[in-house]
Each structure stands twice: as structure tokens, then as C-alpha cells.
Amino acid sequence: MRKSSYFLSTATALAAFSTASASTNFDYDPPSSVTWEECNQDMRCANLSVPLDWAKPHGKQISISMTMIPAANKEKRIGYLMVNNGGPGASPSEYLVAGRDFLKSSELHQYFDILGPSPRGTAGSTPVKCDPEPWNRRFPQRPQTEAEFEEMREVFHARGQSCVNQEDNDILYYMDTTSVAKDFEAIRLALNNETMNFLGFSYGAFLGSEYAERFPDNIRALALDGIVDHSVSGQNIWGPEANGYEVTMNQFFEWCEKNSTCALHKIKNLPSKFDAFIDHANKHPISAPSCSNKTSDVYPCFQNVTGDEIFRNLQSAVCFPSEIGIGSIGGWTTVAQFLYQAMFKNDASFFSSSQYTSHSAVEMSYVSIFCQDFPRSNWTATEFQIKSSVGSVATPHTRGLGEFWYLQGICMDWPSPVRNPPHSLQPAFAGRNMTTPILLVNALYDPETPIQAALSVQRQMGENARLVIRNGSGHTSYNTPGETHEAIEKYLIHLEAPATGTVLKD
Template sequence: MGKLRYFLSAAAALATFSTASPVKTSSFHYDPPSKVEWEACDDHVRCANLSVPLDWNKPQGKQISIAMAMIPAANPEKRIGYLMVNPGGPGASSLNLINAGKEFLMSTPLHQYFDILGPGPRGTEGSTPVKCDPEPWNRRYPETPQTEAEFQEMLQVFHDRGESCVNQKDNDILYFVDTISVAKDLEAVRIALGDEKMNYIGFSYGTQLGAQYTELFPHNIRAIVLDGIMDHSRSGPDLWGPESNGYEVTVNQFFDWCAKNNTCALHKVKDLPAKFDSFIDRANNSPIPAPSCLNKTSEVYPCFENATGNEILRAFQTAVCFPYPETGSVGGWVGMSELLQQAMYKNDASAFSAVKYASNTGYDMSYAAIFCQDAPRSNWTSIDFKIKSDVGAVATPHTRGIGEVWYLDALCMNWPTPVRNPPRSLAPSFAGRNMSTPILLVNALYDPETPIQFALNVHRQLGDQNAHLVIRNGSGHTSYDHVGETHRAINKYLVSLDVPETGAMYED
């Protein structure tokens, strides 16, 4: 999807409620190597690779590589263990989280007590990656098709994207990138590194990974934090509706912040919401130039030479994820408002233009392959999509229903690999359990990608004996990377197993 690449994204993406049988927790076998060989790969960072089965049902079959990056604990005498981290996406690289977020992670108390470890998920760059021909991934398509012809044009592009992956040589990984397989990889990493109890913090889609790991291996856990909750019991409209509403609510929070704060570059714009809507209409009628995308020295190169209104809306979803300076490389909402001003009033949408791919690996390719193995196939027709577009325009007038799920619903319709991990409730697996240390669930009240409804539903599925839910009374996607009360509560939980009471509301 189009990403606002000036921002450091720790996140991203996201059947009707199912009461499927619980996943079996037995029948896992892994023979670890005698020793994991760590090498220095950056300042304060060590790297290693681990071989795991491509297909966990055939543990002696073909092997793939899981790349790992680690920041060793600063205080070895007080070391608690490994803390595994996952940035979500799906398809984002844990190695990039460790390297790009190194200074932030080393500034936290976690650095004193844990070897902070990022195992790169299968299918992502660094580990054995999904590979696809970039040509169809660089093709545009009608984002909100209004006719049968436009609908078929969109489907053809998405069909060609899937086929471009099937047709790559030595790309068996494409068929085995579901989140259950990744959860088993985490267990292999845990065993290979000494069989210590699992400590884990997952962000956004990484919360689904953490929940499914807990479902499979409940007895191997010390502490689990899920920050920015994905609800894997939802799919189709049941996923799209809350996500698009969460995006709309967060954009309204941005407009309100902008009206009250002179640090917003658009502070003096009268009736900014209406001006924004007109800008999106204008960009859909005549795409906004993106001159930096043609400049090889630009940090956004290569990207499309202009951006439509709908493309800007999808990139803007990522932008409003990060209100605070420490989470955005251009200063959170302050910096983002400057980029939006540049697009609205200086005719330069470079920051919002979609990426172009020059190689056969990339975030979008992994993102699609993983999500489409975790989600059922929608059966939208052109009429359905037209109705969906009309509903989005009424229910969420600024964001128009556009977002990650809008894109993924269409992309996965004809994805060529089978669904391996369909949506279902966690409740059957956790019924009757009473975990010694409850999972800590964390969600912002105004989240544009994982709305609070997701967190409430996952908490109900797990039960309060197994998970406590706390809420940050603020905007943005995920909470740990904003240093405030929520950040400190997560630290206390991971270090001291001090579990906050469910319903705690943190004002930061």
C-alpha cells in the first residue's frame, strides 16, 4: 500500500465471529542447532540466522532462514531473558525495528534487563522473503471502481500481482507465510536460544502473532504485551467497518488538534475539514504532482510522479498513526501537517506518493502474501463495491472508507495461495485457562488502524483471568513508542510482572 515513507511505521495492517475449535498445542518438534552464532552487524547490534522448516507439518523437509537482530542487555547481572519484538505490518521487518529503533530501545528500562531480539518473520526481507515481479506492483488501478469495467480493471491488476509471485523461481515460501507458521518460528527461536520463558511485545499485526503464539504455547510464557490490537475473529465488513471508522475518528482528532495548536502548519486555515475534502476531490480529478519522486537523490525516490486523492487518503492513514515527535522522523503531527500543507497549497504531494519497486522483494509483497493467508476470500461484485463506496462516503465523509482493509479486501479476492489461518475466535482456546501472569492488552482510544472495538473484543475472547486491557486516552497507532504513563506501565509489566487492572485509562 502507499506509505508515507517519511514516517517510521511500527505498524500496520489488520468471517464473521467464529467459534471454531481451539488450536492444538501439542505435536511441535524442533531440533535446535548446538549453538546460535552471533556476529556484530551494527553498533550495539548482533545478528544471526536460524534454520526452520518451510512446512511445520514436515519438520525434516525443506528449511528456510530466519534472520535475527539483537541488542544485548546493558546490565547482564540483572538480565531477565530475551524480549522478542515484532512491528506488525504484516510484512514489516523486525530487523529494521531493531536497527532503526535502536536509540529509542536503548533509552528504555527494557535495555537494562533484556536482550532485545527481533526475529525477522518468514517471507519478509532479511529472512527468506516472498518474491514477486515488481511490474504489476507498480501498476495503478481504480481505487473506488464505479463501473463494471473499472472493477474488472482493478481485479486484473490484483490478479497479476498474485501471479507475479507464483511465477518466481524458488518461491515456495509464498505458500507458508501464515501467522501460525510464524508463531511456530518464534517457538523455535525461543528453544534455540536456551529454552528460556518467552517475553514478547507485538505491535499492530504483531498482536495477532502474540495472541496466536499464546494460544499454541501457553506454558512457555513469562510476559506478553499486545499493543494496538488486531482482532482475528473479524473479516470482510466486520473488519472494514470498525477500521474505517477508527481512521475517520482519528482524522477528526487531527483536525481538532490543528485548530487548537499553532504548531500545526494548517492552524490558520478556516474550516480545514471542508478544505481537506475539496483537496481530495481535486486530487482525484487531477492528481497532485510529486516532483521528489523523479529525483534520484530524494529520500522518497522511487515513487509515482503524482498522487490521486484516494492514494493520498491511504498514505494519510499511516501519517495520522504517529502524533508525537518521537514516533515520526519529521516530528509527528507537526511535521505531517507541513507535508499536508505542501500538498494542499504548494502542489507537491511527494510525501504521499505510492512507492515504486525496482526489485522482486518488498514490503507490499510480503504484506499481501501474509494477510491473504490469514483472511478468507471476499466475494465482492462491482455492485457491492459501488455500494461500499457510497456507504463509506456517508459514514466516514473525510476518509470515505478508504484504508488498509479496503485495499486488502479487494487484493485477496483472487490471491493464488490458499488460506491457511482463517479468522476465528480465541475464546475456545482460552476457556478454562487461568494464566499465571495475564497478557497485557494496550490500545489507544483513537486509533486509525486498530480501533478500540478490536481491543474490547479480543479482551472478551481471552477473558480477564488471561488478559488485562488498558487504554491510552489519546490518538495514534500503538502506545509504547510515546513516552508517557502507558509506556511506563508496559515497562513495569515486562520487568516486574506488575499487571495493571483492566480498564486503567492513561492520560498521555
């Protein structure tokens, strides 16, 4: 892939990394060295011990797993670039493996050791453990009666208790993002005390902002892609996220109408046909034949799918419109093919959720982390029904369903306490003048991190942050080639941040 001329070397970008003194009030004694071993062919892997409870730094320890793609050009190496691909609960190691070719073709690979630490509580590091049985129970996605509401709540309660009942599972109570940010500072100190270079996507952007709040003096460059606003509660995030999902679906419908590559291109009145399909699937669940086929990529999963259940996996699918880039399943062209199969061929296998067979899974980590970062709302059945009605009116194609609809429900009875409640970043950045501003990036039409969140976080950080907007659809921007991808690389390598409000076409 051809790069723009601004990636030519400059004295600033190629200068040896600087060091930063450890932030005050941070009690951690890093090891004298980190032992790296070969893994995943040409990658390197290592583990680092950190405190389970940062309030007791010399107490029980847990393990943080790290995977690295070494810099291609040792002479021009700038330093480590820590990457978090979001989730929460996703594996940065898997991200590096899946994106190996893409990352190795990037300019970042020339100048950085690209490092993917797996956050505490996730696979690779010390994981949270739960009994899979309750996590495989289905529940009403939009309870319409008190009985359905209690059925949903009982499943959610059982999921939390399935984690409480596991032996040696103290990590369950210490998975908040503040603790993860402190783990990343420990990693930075252990890796020769180099200044922090960080690229975070979605939840990773949230993690990056938490790190910046606590350790702003230890940062060289911080690029946050797909912004989460932690100054608002989970129930208040729900509305903007639901609207972002709805807007993205409208973009998808318009794309199908204009592009013959869409399998639904010839379907007249596609939005209304989609709505009718969801209604039908809620009354008569759609078959998912691949879920019983042990050779299938989606096995094991539920053998049929309701309309409301389709929304969660559809939201993830429309996140990546492009056919190329890390995370893409083939872009909207492939999503349209799967929707066509579900709507007209009675095969919704792609939209069926996985069934768990082990005591560690991404969703278990995902819920455990989120529920310690956002407060709980003790909704009544009536209040939940009202929210459901509001969602159906405000976002008629997606019915208000999405990640935060699910999370605000499951967190109601979650057993571990909220350790990192929502708060504004403004006090931490007021009066501060960072040498290199933080780079915030968001798509204009994002189904998971709406543009409103990015605008809010930029206001909280003030002149210490620059916001770049990609005029397009999808979730995050770096993982697809284009102007925004190049702007992020230019920032991380050359420390050049575009002006706030810059709009890029792709």
C-alpha cells in the first residue's frame, strides 16, 4: 500500500525515545528485565506480575500476558506502541495475529515494537472464571410483561452468581478500567521506563483516556479511535448508542439501494421489509442450521434466532463496511449476503450467538469489566417496558437494541461493586498544556461509539486533545486503509496532530 510523502523520515520522528519519570502516588517495583520468548511464528510473548488490588501493591499478584510484533527497523525505532483493540474482553494477542499482514505493511511496524497486553481478567492474562451454563440460557431481549422481565433478570442474576461461585476468582472484583490503566503504567515502567505510545480502539480508547487522566506526564503519543464518554452513566449512553446504530443501518439501506453488489439491491422498500422480517422472526424464530454442524465456523451456537436476538450480532457486523482491514468479515457486501440468507432462505446461522463450553469467555470478561465502570439502575418491569417503547419509536429499525441495552440490564444484579464510576476528565486536564495533544478519532456514523461521545470527550480534555472526524460509516477508522488511517500513523510517528474539527473522507 502506497503511503503519502509525509511518512518520510524527520529528525523528530526518528529521534531516540525519551524516558519519563514514574508518576507520583504509584507504588510499583518493576522487574529488572522482561523475558521474551518466541510465539506465533515471528512474534514475542511475555508475562508480567502486577498487584491484584492496586491499593495493596505488595499483596496478591496476577499475571498480565503480552504479545509483541518487533519493530522492523531497529535503527529508527521510536519505542513500544501499546495497542488495545477494544471489547472490553477482546484479546490484543488475537488482534495482532489476525492483523499480522496488515500491521506489518503499516508505517507503524517500521518504528514501533507493536505490543498487545491482554487486560486483567481476559484470556491470556489471569482470566475471570464463570460457569458457562447460565451464559447459555436465552432470555427475552425486550421484556414486554412483568413475567418476561423477571425471567430476564433471573438469567442475569444467575450469570453473576456463576462467577462468584468459582474458586480462586478474586479477579472478579478488580477488573475496573482504572486498575487496567495502572497495569499499563506498570508495563511501561517494566519496559525500560520509555514514554507511553498508545493506540486504542473503542473500549481501548476509554482505557487510553483513563491512562491519560492518571499519567499525563508519561505520554509521548496517545491515539484514541472510537470514543467512549465515561462522564455519563450507562443508561444515558444507551440513547446515543442506539441512535448511532439506527443511523448506521439507514446508511446500510441506502448503500444497498445504490450498489448492485448488495445481495438485497433489488428488494423494494428494503427498510420496511427488514422491519417486517424482524417482527416475523420474533414470532417464528429463524433456523440456524450451521449451528448443529460441527465443521461449521459458527458451531456451537443456538439452532434458531429471534428477531431481537439478531440485532446484537448485526450491530457488530455493520461495524466494518469495507471489505478490507482488520476485523472486516468481508464488509457490507458479506453482511448483505447473510441478511439475504436469513430473510429469504430461512438461514440465520450467522446471526446466532455462540454457546460456551469453557469457564472463560470474552463475554464473561466484557460484562465483568463494564459492570465495574458504570453504576447500576434498579429498573422495574414498567420502567423497562417504557424504555423499550421509547427505543422502538426513536429507532424503529433497530428497536433500541445494542450493547448498552444489554449491559444496563445485566449489570443490575452484578455481584462485584462499581470501582470506577463515571466522572468527567475535565478536572485532570484543566490548566494542563500537554506538549503533544491527544488524538481523538471518530466516524460520523458509528453504530457503537456515536460522534456525540467524541465531541464530549474533546470538550473535557480541552486544548490537550484534537478531534478528527471520518466522514463515513463503521466503528473505528485505523483498521481500514484511507486518509484517517494515514493521519493516525502520521500522528504516532511524527507527533503531528490535525486541527480539531478536521474531517477526512475515509
